[in-house]
Amino acid sequence: MFEFLPLLTVVAVMGGVAVIGRYLEKSWISPAVVFATLWTVVSLPAGLVFAQLPGMRAGLAWIVVSVVAVLAGSQLAKPFARPTSLRVCQSQATACHVRRLRVLAALATIAGFFELLFIAARRGFRLGDVLSYAAIAQLTSANRAEFIYGDMQQAPFERFVFLLLYSGAIIGGLLFRHGRTRYERALGVLPLILLLLVFGVFGSRMGALYGGSFWVSSFLAASLIDSGENDNRSTQLLVKAGVAAGVVLFGASMGTQILRYSASGGDLQWTKMTADGVSFVGAFGIWFDQHRLVADQLLGGGRFFRWLVALVGPNVPIAPAMPVGFTSSNIYTIHRDLIEDFGTIGALLMYGTLGFWGRWAFDRVRAGSWSWFPSLLLAYAVTFTSVAFSVFSYGVTTLAVLMLFLYFGMMRWYEADGRDSVRATIPVPGNRTADCDRGLV
Numbered sequence: 079m080f081e082f083l084p085l086l087t088v089v090a091v092m093g094g095v096a097v098i099g100r101y102l103e104k105s106w107i108s109p110a111v112v113f114a115t116l117w118t119v120v121s122l123p124a125g126l127v128f129a130q131l132p133g134m135r136a137g138l139a140w141i142v143v144s145v146v147a148v149l150a151g152s153q154l155a156k157p158f159a160r161p162t163s164l165r166v167c168q169s170q171a172t173a174c175h176v177r178r179l180r181v182l183a184a185l186a187t188i189a190g191f192f193e194l195l196f197i198a199a200r201r202g203f204r205l206g207d208v209l210s211y212a213a214i215a216q217l218t219s220a221n222r223a224e225f226i227y228g229d230m231q232q233a234p235f236e237r238f239v240f241l242l243l244y245s246g247a248i249i250g251g252l253l254f255r256h257g258r259t260r261y262e263r264a265l266g267v268l269p270l271i272l273l274l275l276v277f278g279v280f281g282s283r284m285g286a287l288y289g290g291s292f293w294v295s296s297f298l299a300a301s302l303i304d305s306g307e308n309d310n311r312s313t314q315l316l317v318k319a320g321v322a323a324g325v326v327l328f329g330a331s332m333g334t335q336i337l338r339y340s341a342s343g344g345d346l347q348w349t350k351m352t353a354d355g356v357s358f359v360g361a362f363g364i365w366f367d368q369h370r371l372v373a374d375q376l377l378g379g380g381r382f383f384r385w386l387v388a389l390v391g392p393n394v395p396i397a398p399a400m401p402v403g404f405t406s407s408n409i410y411t412i413h414r415d416l417i418e419d420f421g422t423i424g425a426l427l428m429y430g431t432l433g434f435w436g437r438w439a440f441d442r443v444r445a446g447s448w449s450w451f452p453s454l455l456l457a458y459a460v461t462f463t464s465v466a467f468s469v470f471s472y473g474v475t476t477l478a479v480l481m482l483f484l485y486f487g488m489m490r491w492y493e494a495d496g497r498d499s500v501r502a503t504i505p506v507p508g509n510r511t512a513d514c515d516r517g518l519v
Contacts, residue, residue, distance in 0.1 A: 085125035088138040092145055093118040099149045107298055109436030109457040110152035113464070114145045120465055124359035128403050131360050133367025137413075138359075140366055144413060147426045151433025159441040174489075175448065176256050179249045183265040186246025190272025193239045197279055237474060243273040244478035247289040248455065251296025256303075287466055288475050295458030299451050302443050358409040358465060360402040365414055373421045381415035382428075384471045396467075412464045432460060449490055452482045 096114035103111050121138055128134055246269025254266030270293045277285020380387045380394035387394070399408035416425035436457035442450040456479055459469050470476050 082126060082129050084135055085129055085138060086122075088135065088142060089118060089121045089125055092121060092138075092142050095142065095145050095149060099152075102149070102153060103437070105440075107302065108152060108440055109454070109461055110149045110433045112298075112458065113148045113432075113436075113461045116461060116465070117141055117145055120356060121359060124356035127356060128360035128363070131363055131403060133363040133365075134360060135363075136370070137363025137366045140413060141359075143426070144429050147429035148433035148436075151430030151435075152437040153433075154430070155434045155437035155441070158438060176253060176258070176262060179485075180253060180257075180262055180265050182242075183246050183249055183253055183269055186242040186269040187265065187272055189239045189242045190246075190269065190276055193236065193243075193276050194272070194279070196236075197276070239276075240474045241477055241481075243269055243276060244289060244292060244474055245481055246270070247273055247292040248296055248478055248482055251293045251298070252300040252451075255297050255300040284466065284472075287463060288469070288472075291459050291462035292455075292478070295455045295462060298458055299443055299454040302440070302454070303446060303448070303451070357402045357405050357407040358411050361400055361407040362410045362413050364400060364402065365410055366417075369417070371422050372417050373423070376421050376424070377419045379419050382412060382419050382468045382470060384468070385473045385476045386470055396471075409466050411466065412460075412468055415468060432457065436461075449486060452479075452486050455482065 092114065096111060096118055099108070099111040099114050100106055105111065106115075121141060125134065125138060250266040250269050252266070254263050257263040257266055270289055273289040274286055277283075277289070377394055378387070378391075380392060384394055397408060397410060397414070399406045413425070416428050419425075420428055435453065439450045439453035439457055443454045456469070459479070463469055469479060
């Protein structure tokens with residue numbers, strides 16, 4: 079028991095930072111508080127399972143430092159908060175977004191369904207095999223083997239389908255939160271379900287991670303539009319987001335691994351599969367113990383902004399796997415990525431930037447501004463995917479995020495041009511009135 083005490087102490091400090099952050103930020107769903115809470119929840123089982131790994135204490139200590147840096151950056155943005163007493167009228171804007179975005183959600187759902195049929199047909203599976211667990215496991219195993227050995231060939235239209243599915247997950251949380259009919263709320267969930275199924279039969283856990291993170295991030299950001307400073311509401315949203323993230327991220331990941339290994343015919347190694355979910359913390363601990371202070375041979379964003387940097391510079395490969403106790407991992411969390419990209423000091427500045435950016439967007443969305451919805455969603459998504467790779471590591475995820483910014487930018491321009499705006503005057507405290515743009519501000 080005593081060998082766990084130092085690690086549990088570090089995790090307790092991390093949890094304490096989350097609680098302090100709650101009182102400083104006055105909300106459980108501020109991105110900085112979500113970041114601290116997420117890493118507390120992840121670090122606890124990782125510390126217990128991999129307590130004997132060299133560097134585990136040092137790795138968890140660095141994660142505590144990162145949590146503090148994100149919270150510090152968030153506090154620096156606090157003086158620039160937009161007062162919620164000047165909340166923007168957003169009911170009409172919400173209705174406009176739901177009406178427009180449900181078309182994309184429907185398109186993503188249809189595309190995902192036909193992608194499943196295409197995957198099955200390419201392998202020679204019949205429609206009746208859909209009900210066969212053995213056939214599905216065999217399909218997943220074959221796809222995974224091709225991916226590992228570099229033999230997988232994906233048509234360009236499949237990449238486009240992946241882009242639609244990720245985009246559908248991004249807007250799905252918004253539709254589920256603000257949809258007024260069962261049809262609209264169903265459209266908010268179906269793209270995510272199809273995404274999980276598609277990437278599940280490819281044997282990829284990253285699909286569940288990115289898709290689930292996008293959906294939960296969208297739901298949180300969309301919920302904040304009408305929750306304001308209601309702390310009870312923020313606690314409820316944190317619980318809902320935690321449950322959704324646990325079910326989607328852990329449940330889908332475990333389901334994918336079961337499909338991967340079922341076709342081998344051997345016994346399922348439940349301990350190993352469960353530990354795989356937190357092995358990345360152990361992998362980072364080992365790597366960090368070997369490197370500590372990094373100040374030279376920096377990659378300049380080649381890992382965190384991997385896909386974007388590859389467009390104009392070298393394509394930095396994903397780090398190879400290393401043994402982590404009784405398993406292995408090629409995932410080292412964004413902590414390694416940021417240190418290798420910007421150095422130890424630069425990584426701390428990047429954590430602070432994440433906290434500042436997240437709080438800036440958080441305050442403006444809480445004030446009712448839809449214009450900052452993509453920025454807040456991105457801050458949440460970076461937080462949730464910080465346990466693995468950056469959102470910008472892959473082309474389809476990067477493009478899905480950029481499409482969201484493009485949509486809201488176009489709507490902003492469209493409204494500024496005077497074609498989709500309704501002006502109103504609303505009362506605010508102090509017997510004053512304020513102009514309220516009930517469009518897409």
